[in-house]
Amino acid sequence: MTKGQTKTSTRKAGPRGLELLGDPAMGRPRLGPTAPVDMFRALRLIGVMEGLDDTLGKDSSALVHNSGKYLGYGLGQAILDATGRDLGKYVDALANKLRELGVGILSVPELRLEDDFLKVRVDECITCAGMPPIGKVICHFEAGFVAGVLEVFLGGGRKCRVREVKCWAQGDKTCEFDVQIR
Numbered sequence: 001m002t003k004g005q006t007k008t009s010t011r012k013a014g015p016r017g018l019e020l021l022g023d024p025a026m027g028r029p030r031l032g033p034t035a036p037v038d039m040f041r042a043l044r045l046i047g048v049m050e051g052l053d054d055t056l057g058k059d060s061s062a063l064v065h066n067s068g069k070y071l072g073y074g075l076g077q078a079i080l081d082a083t084g085r086d087l088g089k090y091v092d093a094l095a096n097k098l099r100e101l102g103v104g105i106l107s108v109p110e111l112r113l114e115d116d117f118l119k120v121r122v123d124e125c126i127t128c129a130g131m132p133p134i135g136k137v138i139c140h141f142e143a144g145f146v147a148g149v150l151e152v153f154l155g156g157g158r159k160c161r162v163r164e165v166k167c168w169a170q171g172d173k174t175c176e177f178d179v180q181i182r
């Protein structure tokens with residue numbers, strides 16, 4: 001540490017970019033470090049999804065998917081460093097982290113490695129659980145995130161194609177993602 005740098009937080013070094021989150025508890029002594037899910041959704045669904053669609057003049061889902069992938073790479077790498085390349089441990093650690101953060105309850109209801117296929121389910125999704133149906137799936141960020149964490153686990157430049165097949169926004173009561181490994 002050079003002169004001028006001071007350590008202000010005991011937060012452990014996280015995945016790439018997560019240091020940007022800073023120390024909200026320190027900066028918000030009266031409001032605290034958490035905010036309601038409503039607030040997150042206003043940002044995610046109205047600010048990011050609808051705002052981006054409008055700015056781009058077209059559907060922004062591919063862009064949002066890639067953003068989610070980027071976060072998935074960062075968080076996935078941090079988890080992989082802790083668990084090693086053991087799929088059971090990796091998925092458990094990821095599920096624990098997402099539950100702790102209030103993002104959702106993650107499970108893998110179907111795993112067919114012989115077909116390079118798995119299904120990932122997210123109950124109580126922070127983005128869409130409880131929202132009215134609008135006739136389409138909307139968890140593109142989350143789909144990208146799933147692709148990112150799995151690609152980090154697989155390594156070797158392998159890619160995952162992730163498609164959301166169930167979503168509250170489509171009238172379902174959970175989110176499900178079909179993953180095809182290539």
Ligand SMILES: [Zn+2]
Binds near residue numbers: 128138139167174
């Ligand atoms: Zn969804």
